Amino acid sequence: MEYLDLSPYDYLTFPLPMRTVGWLGRRYGVQGASTAPMTGAELEQFGAASRRLGSRTLGWHDCDFCGAFESNGEYRYYLPDGETYAAPMMILHYVEEHGYRPPRELRDGLQAAGQPQWDWRAERLHAVLLDQSEDLDFRCEAAVDLANWNDPRALDALRRAAHDEHLADSAGDEIGRSLAAFVDRGLARDLIAEDLHDMVRYGIDEASGQ
Ligand SMILES: [Zn+2]
Incomplete structure (x- = not known):
């Protein structure tokens, strides 16, 4: 293309x-x-x-x-x-x-550019990620890109997505990679101990080079 x-x-x-x-x-x-x-x-x-x-x-x-x-x-x-x-x-x-x-x-x-501030794009990705009626590929891309915002609302949405079994089955690795970005920023250290879907854990480990 x-x-x-x-x-x-x-x-x-x-x-x-x-x-x-x-x-x-x-x-x-x-x-x-x-x-x-x-x-x-x-x-x-x-x-x-x-x-x-x-x-x-x-x-x-x-x-x-x-x-x-x-x-x-x-x-x-x-x-x-x-x-x-x-x-x-x-x-x-x-x-x-x-x-x-x-x-x-x-x-x-x-x-x-520094980090983008929370804006309409973040709102849209946030809404798509948490909307269970949305297309799974769409929600997966929202999980990938929401990590661009170093914002607790993004982290909260990704955490909720990580516990959405249906979504985590298909996009758990990308959710994990996004969560790893927040671990790197020091915002989600407690996540390491959390009980997570295997795919989410895999994504976190892969992004952390483990
Ligand atoms: Zn070439």
Whole structure:
């Protein structure tokens, strides 16, 4: 799938509107490559901002330029200004190997960004995660992305989700990875002792490198 950067994202249904970055292909080539490549410091910062993959179950994606391939999850970037960007996992390969330069809106936003404050996007993901009538894939993506908010409301929702047997059966590992982020932040140390679904425990252990 190929998009011009900053197009409305419509590859998968998602609980929030997003804009595309780094969905490169033959038609538009390596967008942004005519400007200076990213510096080492910029690459490092971009890599750090691209740490959690959502939608990890999509199979494989090939690079149109060199044939490299990798699994096809998505990075999502939640900027404090309310914009959300979605990129294929391959974006780091494009940046490192093909001189791709993400659009200024995203680069500037990431440089300015601290943690996003609780906002309508967080409210929406929170509601989706806890709504038992919602689609399970939707709820799983909400569990992944809610960890972007370092906020007790996000932690509370993830804890409740961890004890939702039906959801934990299919998305427990992602719930666990999100909970691990709160353990890292020192907000959920008591979680380690809690009686948790096996999948949730697996996700926590995997994110903690155990
Ligand atoms: Zn390539």
